[in-house]
Amino acid sequence: MIYDVIIIGAGASGLLCASKIKGQVLVLDSNQTAGAKVLVSGGGKCNFSNKNISVDNYYSISGMEKIKGILSNWELKDVFALLKKYKIDYFDKGDGKLFAKDSKLILSALLSECKFNNVKFNFGVNILDIKKSENLWIVEVEKQKLHAKNIVIATGGKSYSRLGASDFGLKIAKKFGLKLVQNQPALVGLKYPNELRFLSNLSGVSLPVKIKIKDKIFDDNLLFAHYGITGPAVLNTSLYVDVGDVVVIDFIPQNSFRTIPYRVQKTFMDYFSCSDKKKLISKLKNFHFDYVSTFGYEKAEVMRGGVSLAFVNDNLESIKDKGLFFIGEVLDATGQLGGYNLHFAFASANLCAKALNHSIYR
Ligand SMILES: Cc1cc2nc3c(=O)[nH]c(=O)nc-3n(C[C@H](O)[C@H](O)[C@H](O)COP(=O)(O)OP(=O)(O)OC[C@H]3O[C@@H](n4cnc5c(N)ncnc54)[C@H](O)[C@@H]3O)c2cc1C
Structure with a gap:
């Protein structure tokens, strides 16, 4: 077949x-x-989209312009139509982030759509x-060869990796001559450089901060952990950080020393050997450290880098081979x-x- x-x-x-293709579709997964x-x-509540989708919320070395074109293919009205069809309740946390009541409902809707499409x-x-x-494309699995007119790599x-993630998509891209943009963990915590290890004393403390990385500023919470810092402001920072970068944290975005927890005040007073509030405020508003590394792929929500957008056309088909497509996080x-x-x-x-x-029914 x-x-x-x-x-x-x-x-x-x-x-x-799979749910949208009008043809005979087989989906393979190692899980x-x-x-x-x-x-x-x-x-567990699947933050499936955002009311403020814009190319500015993405990072790519190979094709910011292409991202704009890709995003125009899935609008909020498409998201809401799917939710309505499956009567899935959703909520906006107030900052545009859209969540479902339960991730299972989103997965079950996607699977129902596939079933309806005889996938x-x-x-x-x-x-x-x-x-x-x-x-023809030949997919070799144990004891079997499967044939298809087109292949879509959607391996993320x-x-x-404990959830089944692999570098399979990257290997296939390389095998078929596509350029890869170097990958690194992103949306992940940042490890303390040696001189900041004293901050592990604050493990568990969370506070609002402003973090500056390159030309981006993230105004959100930071959480001190045992090996480094995490929390939403830090996770976003990790998307843009490279070795050699300096991360700048404003620990007092509201400009009032009293707003930061006493444990944090005391830890920094000891670190700077300073009890002069004015001096401390100026140091804490402009706290620099050299980025060393992240918490790694086991903790990262996503991979930055992947298959170069310059090596796929506007339909996400390889520029080298007809019928080979790449979608999702592998890009x-x-x-x-x-x-x-x-x-x-x-x-x-x-x-x-x-x-x-279009190509199946041409
Ligand atoms: C803990 C966590 C929380 C997240 N929360 C959010 C969130 O709330 N909102 C958001 O927008 N993003 C979130 N993300 C990121 C989001 O889940 C991914 O970006 C998204 O799932 C990518 O979709 P994908 O189809 O490219 O890959 P995936 O959804 O990862 O699917 C890839 C599939 O390929 C399969 N596969 C991999 N290798 C092979 C192989 N060799 N052979 C066969 N099959 C293979 C995998 O088993 C998997 O089923 C989160 C990620 C994590 C880890």
């Missing part, structure tokens, strides 16, 4: 893409079930290789915290499905 499309990866992008990251997303699934599959023979990023397009990554996964999936429908 020759499938119109084989999709590798039954995550956010793979499922939406035993679909959508492991969708289920854990948003702390076939094979779970627990170990994919050995992907090859091209004339106009490298973070959270060099990473969003800030707040639903931007799932939104991109869905937008890229919808765009790819439209292109495939």
Whole structure:
């Protein structure tokens, strides 16, 4: 049997893409079930989108302009139509971040859409290789060769390998001659440099801060942890930080020393050997440290970098081989915290499905 499309990866992008393709579709996944990251997303409440979607909320080295085009393929009205169809309640945390009552509802809606579209699934599959023979794609799995006219790589990023994440998509891109933008963990905590290890005393304390990294400023909470800092302001900072960068934290964004917890005041008084409030305020409003490393892929929500957007066309098809598509987090397009990554996964999936429908029925 020759499938119109084989999709590798039954995550956010793979499922939406499968549900939209009008043809014979097979989805393969190494996990035993679909959508492991969708289920854990948003702390179990799936922050599936944001009211303020804009290209400015994304980071890419290879194609900010292309991201704009991709985002135009999945609008809030599309999101709301899906929620309405499955009677899924959602809420806005007040800052534009849209959450579902339960991530399971979003996953179940995606799976129902696939079922309605007669999508076939094979779970627990170990994919050995992907090859091209004339106009057909061959997916080699144990004891079997599967054939398709088109392949969609939707294997996501490298973070959270315990949920099935792998670098498979990156390897396939490399095998077929596509450039990769160097990847690194993002939306993740930053480790203390040696001289800041004393801050581990504050582990568990959270406070509002302003963090400056390059030309970005994040005004949100910071949480001291044992090995470094985390919390939303820090996670967003990690998306933009590179080795050699200086991170600048304003610990007193409201300009009042009294607003910061006493434990924090005392720790910094000891560190700077200073009890003069004016001097302390000036130091804490402009606290610099050299970035060393993040908490790593096991803690990161996403991967920054991936398949270069310059090596896929406007339909996300490889510029080297017809019928090979890349969607979702495997691409060099990473969003800030707040639903931007799932939104991109869905937008890229919808765009790819439209292109495939066009080619299948040409
Ligand atoms: C803890 C956590 C919380 C998050 N919360 C949010 C949030 O609230 N909002 C948001 O926008 N983003 C969130 N994200 C990020 C978001 O989940 C991802 O960006 C998004 O799921 C990417 O979609 P994708 O389809 O590209 O990849 P995924 O959803 O990761 O799907 C990839 C699929 O490919 C499969 N796969 C991988 N390798 C292979 C292989 N070799 N063979 C076969 N199958 C393979 C995987 O098993 C998986 O099913 C979160 C991530 C994490 C880890």
